[in-house]
Amino acid sequence: TLEGDVRSAKAELSAFWKAKGVARQGGPTVREMAEDLNIQSVYNYVYFLSSNFVHFNTHALLRNGWGDPEGPFRYRIGNFDGYYKSLSVFCSALLVIGFCYAFADVFVAGSPEEEVNALLLVISEVHRWPEIVTFEELNKDPPLFVFSHALRKVAVEGGEAIPYGGVVQEIKNLR
Incomplete structure (x- = not known):
């Protein structure tokens, strides 16, 4: 049974x-x-983003109200279409890279090294990773591409440069 x-x-x-x-x-x-x-940054990033989709919270509701700061606001999920598309593509790429590093020798015929390196290059050059709290929901214009790209390139954590951020570095360490 x-x-x-x-x-x-x-x-x-x-x-x-x-x-x-x-x-x-x-x-x-x-x-x-x-x-x-040792992939706590990956876990925290993916967990926080995904939990916003499956659990109700006022932040998730309020972020869908856009308009003049004095009102009226227009509430619709479509206000975040671009964000959700970027988020799903970006997180999918991270998970594919992690899967290849952790399990390719078991589940993938041949070596996906060339494809993984291409994905890593794309991720390293993305000028704006999907943020947990976006500029748009704060009714702010996002920074210029050049500025946000430069900030990410010189990011520092714990006194050490993190060119790809803790998330990508942890995934690379799965090799």
Whole structure:
């Protein structure tokens, strides 16, 4: 029966995690797995962005109201069409690169090295990564391309230059 199959699968999964030394009954959380792989920046970026799509919060609602600061505002999801398109393409590229670095030897015939390098080059040159809070929702014009591109190129974290940001560097470290 389906119930028996589900119970059996849960028991096997529980035994698997127990054999790996994981104390938590359902296995590690996604956050714990990200910490084990040292990809916390990737996890935080993707988690925060995706949780805004699946959980209601006032920020997600209010960001769809655009108009003159004095009103009236026009609320429609279409106000963010460009943002959501950029976000889905950008995050998809990050996940494909991460997948190739972590699992290509198991799941991909041949070497995707050339394609991965091309994606990395594109990501490194994108002048505006999808922000968690956008300039548009703050009723501000985005910075000029040249300015935002230059800022990203000279970004510093913890006193060290991060030319591609922590997210891309963590994905590269999966090799």
